[in-house]
Amino acid sequence: RDTSRLITTESGPVYEGAMIDVTGRRGVEDELWSRAVQQEAVASIGQVALEADVITDVMESVTETVSAVLRTEGSLILERSGEGGFEIYGSDRLGDVAAADVSAIADRAHMTAASVVLRNEAEVRFAAPKLAERGLRSAVAVMIPGSEIDFGTLVVLSSDERVFTVDDLNFLQSVANVLAAAVDRASARARLEDLLRSKDAFVASVSHELRTPLTVVTGMAHELNDRWKEFSDDEMAEFTNLLVEQSNDMSDLIDDLLIAARADIGSVIVRSEAVELDVQVRTVIAGITVPPGTTVTCSVESRVVDADSVRVRQILRNLLTNAVRYGGTNIEARMSSSRGAVAVEIVDDGAGIPEADRERIFDAYERAHDTPGQPGSVGIGLTVSRALAELMGGSLTYRFDGKSVFTLELPREMNASLNEPEAKMDRGKPIGLSSAVRSSRIGVDVAAIE
Known part of the structure; x- marks a missing residue:
């Protein structure tokens, strides 16, 4: 930075001062600013997670925000399925990247429970050759935890040989944790809705199954009470059998x-x-x-x-x-x-x-x-x-x-x-x-x- 000042003399204007190297200070300022942007992004994603009705809205917000904050070509979320495969969600800027293209680094993040960082083209070509064929030169994968098994993996891809800093990795892990909490809340909400539906089905079924035999028992009882002298022995036996059968049905259900x-x-x-x-x-x-x-x-x-x-x-x-x-x-x-x-x-x-x-x-x-x-x-x-x-x-x-x-x-x-x-x-x-x-x-x- 130039800290010189202008001085007017009899022989004309002159500049007095010194050149000061502020690279270190500017680096610290940029780091603090980047960290603040990342923290704001995590808070924004958290707010979306609280307000969203469906988890796919949260995943869309995550991929768009992460790509914008880290200034990369895009990011992906790979949701792990029960059969060992993946469902993929991601930025449109990545085109038709398939789950199979990044599944290798996603599996590494799953097995090691740690971030997987590919720093240059050679590492990308070795770990995920199909990404290298697309011109991508660096990548990072972070596991998204789950309540029982991990939910999936957050993957960030770049066409430059980018150095992902410790702050970048911490940012991605924070985002993954917010997404994991959102998934848990969505699962809990789904279980609660299923329980409420089950309760309604239970009440309706019990009411139906009890009312059917109870209607017969009540009707037969009234008939016998009001007209018992009019029935023959065979009719009385038939009514009695009906009462026994329907009463047994109610007793069995209870x-x-x-x-x-x-x-x-x-x-x-x-x-x-x-x-x-x-x-x-x-x-x-x-x-x-x-x-x-x-x-x-x-x-x-x-x-x-x-x-x-x-x-x-x-x-x-x-x-x-x-x-x-x-x-x-x-x-x-x-x-x-x-x-x-x-x-x-x-x-x-x-x-x-x-x-x-x-x-x-x-x-x-x-x-x-x-x-x-x-x-x-x-x-x-x-x-x-x-x-x-x-x-x-x-x-x-x-x-x-x-x-x-x-x-x-x-x-x-x-x-x-x-x-x-x-x-x-x-x-x-x-x-x-x-x-x-x-x-x-x-x-x-x-x-x-x-």
Whole structure:
């Protein structure tokens, strides 16, 4: 910087002063100014993240802002997918850069959990040759963290052999953290919306399933009360059977609701006793209503398991009711055994459950069938049944091998004392049973029904 001054003398004007080198000071000023711009950009992105309704708006803001602040050709966000691939979002200035072009450096950032910096053309050509073919000479990749696994990678690309400073890397990491927080908030909001939808579906389904049998019970009760002298013995018997069937339907649904509520608070109780499994199968089959055109056959033999007879019947009732409602017209209950366990299989010749839904059906509220003419179910029967099976040290699974097969497996009774203490679920683990249990949570407090 020129600090000279003009002085007028008799011989004319002269300049007095000195030349001062201010490079160092200007460098510090530029660094401070750059840091302030970066901090302002992070704050701006944070504000967008708070106000945006969809996460793609935040990602668009990130790529545009980062490119402008760092004065590069562009930036990209690679969202990691469950199959190991990437979804790419980025600046239009980069043209048709594909995820495969930058996936190598994104994977390096993921594996090392650290920034990956490519400082010159040689490093770019070695790590990401397709970027070098596009004339890009430097790059940096920063991992975007996630709550369980990392969300993806923020990648900045430049056509110059640029030196990315420590401040630049800190800026990019701050941006990645803001984006990660925005992703977590969006996921939490989506889960809350799903929960609210589930609650509405739960209330609607319970109301429907309870109202249908309750309407029959109420109507029959009024008819019997008002006109009981007018009915013949056969009509009275028919009315009584209807009342029993519909009352049982309501009782079964309430049993499932209570089990779901108790599982949610960790207080499901099962008793350890010797149970003749074949007797339970025949008892449940005798108690269900089979529509015309449907046949239920029973191919079971005498087997004793260590379980709770009440809970076993509850599981079998759910499986057989589902088969009658949604399965084929030919239903079979059959049995197999191994050294340490006995299995009951409920088989029907229906179309089966789509492969993508075969585990989902055990989640609360999930239904794989919408059969015309059948009432919409609450969607907790299989959830409750699997929880009970696991609580008794067994399992409940589904497979399709030309027919739908639900398999309830329970431990064989090994002459254990019939006076063992009750087993109680304590936050997903039964006291007194050796196997671990996954508590099935339905997300709605229905304990008040009890």
